[in-house]
Amino acid sequence: MTAAKTEDITLWQKLCDGNVAAFEQIMNGYYRQLFRYGIRILPDEEIVRDCLQDVFIDIWIRRPALQSVNSVNFYLIKAVRNRLLLARRKDRSVAFPDNWTEKAAFISEITIESELILEEEQRLHATKLETLLNSLPPRQKEIIHLKFFEELSSDEIAEIMSLNRQSVYNLLHETLRKLRSLWLVTLSLFTI
Amino acid sequence: MKTYQHYSPEELALDGSFRRWILHGNETDSAFWQDWLLKNPDKQGEVATARQLVIAMRQTPFRDISDAQVSRDITRVLETVVTRVEAPPGNRRHFIFPVSTWKVAAILVLISSAGWWIGRHGFKEILSGHPQETLSATDETRKDFINSTSITQKFALPDHSTVTLAPGTTLGYLENAAGERITELDGDAFFEVRPDPRRPFLVFNNNVITKVLGTSFRIRSWAGSNAVQVTVHTGKVSVFSRKEWDAGKTTPSSGLILTANQGADFVAANGTFHKYVVRNPLKVQPVPEQQFEFSSTPVVEIFDLIEKTYGIELVYDRQLLQDCALTASLSDEPLLEKIQLICQGINATYQETDARIVIHSKGCH
Numbered sequence: 001m002t003a004a005k006t007e008d009i010t011l012w013q014k015l016c017d018g019n020v021a022a023f024e025q026i027m028n029g030y031y032r033q034l035f036r037y038g039i040r041i042l043p044d045e046e047i048v049r050d051c052l053q054d055v056f057i058d059i060w061i062r063r064p065a066l067q068s069v070n071s072v073n074f075y076l077i078k079a080v081r082n083r084l085l086l087a088r089r090k091d092r093s094v095a096f097p098d099n100w101t102e103k104a105a106f107i108s109e110i111t112i113e114s115e116l117i118l119e120e121e122q123r124l125h126a127t128k129l130e131t132l133l134n135s136l137p138p139r140q141k142e143i144i145h146l147k148f149f150e151e152l153s154s155d156e157i158a159e160i161m162s163l164n165r166q167s168v169y170n171l172l173h174e175t176l177r178k179l180r181s182l183w184l185v186t187l188s189l190f191t192i
Numbered sequence: 193m194k195t196y197q198h199y200s201p202e203e204l205a206l207d208g209s210f211r212r213w214i215l216h217g218n219e220t221d222s223a224f225w226q227d228w229l230l231k232n233p234d235k236q237g238e239v240a241t242a243r244q245l246v247i248a249m250r251q252t253p254f255r256d257i258s259d260a261q262v263s264r265d266i267t268r269v270l271e272t273v274v275t276r277v278e279a280p281p282g283n284r285r286h287f288i289f290p291v292s293t294w295k296v297a298a299i300l301v302l303i304s305s306a307g308w309w310i311g312r313h314g315f316k317e318i319l320s321g322h323p324q325e326t327l328s329a330t331d332e333t334r335k336d337f338i339n340s341t342s343i344t345q346k347f348a349l350p351d352h353s354t355v356t357l358a359p360g361t362t363l364g365y366l367e368n369a370a371g372e373r374i375t376e377l378d379g380d381a382f383f384e385v386r387p388d389p390r391r392p393f394l395v396f397n398n399n400v401i402t403k404v405l406g407t408s409f410r411i412r413s414w415a416g417s418n419a420v421q422v423t424v425h426t427g428k429v430s431v432f433s434r435k436e437w438d439a440g441k442t443t444p445s446s447g448l449i450l451t452a453n454q455g456a457d458f459v460a461a462n463g464t465f466h467k468y469v470v471r472n473p474l475k476v477q478p479v480p481e482q483q484f485e486f487s488s489t490p491v492v493e494i495f496d497l498i499e500k501t502y503g504i505e506l507v508y509d510r511q512l513l514q515d516c517a518l519t520a521s522l523s524d525e526p527l528l529e530k531i532q533l534i535c536q537g538i539n540a541t542y543q544e545t546d547a548r549i550v551i552h553s554k555g556c557h
Binding site for chain 1: 203256265270273342343380
């Protein structure tokens, strides 16, 4: 992990000096990971991909000013998040429509919960689990992703999501508790 | 040193050392936790649950991205920075960004306050609406609409159609002697065309011509790239390759017809179109959410409802599926997730071919 981070910083410095190969390497290393983060907070592949491309184009244009970045991962996550929030706001008022609304996220939570029934086994099927994760409100979905997927520290999450450290912990704790209470239950689809 | 005596599974899952042990098998942490388990045999259950939590939370999203798509996207970024951003001044009509740092900072501030402004007041009030009118040497009626900001901008065209342009996009507009509305696009645009059957609306790109009567759709076509992508939100358009167009094959029936929720990519290599269902199909007909609550509902009825709602054709063996029924709540999922969940429920698989969704099933019995 640490080795990878040092390597990234070296690449980043080259990128800032205008090295296209380094730029490409950074994108290769992070594109998929950032997509997975993006799709969690804005479930529209096209918009997420557009935002990622914009973020990287923007980085290239602004590269002389980015010498001081000291965590590539953290910087990229923040940049993608800002861009996505902008896209989401814009999206609500005009053109490129999508199905995302804050309200819808909560509705899905309730309907899924009511559709859930007890299952005998504790085995977690990937699809069902993903349905559960997807049913979380956006902020909970995001914080789980940042903590367990990106493995960011609480301080980093606090900065990205504009929360204080204690709220980060509380929100994580609350989300995990909720998920565990739905733990044994699962979306029911029957054939007759 | 923490004793962890009264930790709940959630608290364990949130502990850095615990996670390092589970996820990375870190030596120090492993030794500590194995020892701890020996001393606290009654905590086996909590540890097992916490472990499952940690692993489960790393579930990859449903909608992942393919390696091919990743490399296509990266290539596009590289193409863009090389062809658009790096081109010497004078070669291109405009740039995405000026390069000096303080200007960038100013622009960034502008973006964030613009975002706030849009959120608060809706789009209408911030419409820049005033095209940069550049007179082309060949045609004095031509108007160029250029979005040189870094957020999408909506413009009203002279015929009262509207177009939303992505950053860096240029659209030229003119009306020819026949009254046809002719546009030329470089970039990514969403059109809402004002219907007028007597005056076709045409969009020209490098290799593709799109002809519409009245409809909303999106076209992406950047100069310097052969890729052209047309997606339709409402209504109907026909697309032609430059070759077909030049050969005079311009009746709607000779082009490729796209209806709502369909898209096509132009494949420059062989001059043909690849037609598909858009990623996130929108409902073409408003259907109350509760209609997607099913309780022992025959699957064929569900399919009928989906076809009607999204205007997308499903292909399946009606006879074979007539005994399949489903209990599910599918009100919030996008189309493809609905199909996926239904398929899981009836042990079927699906495949998208030529803008239709084909369901493969062995029936239910």
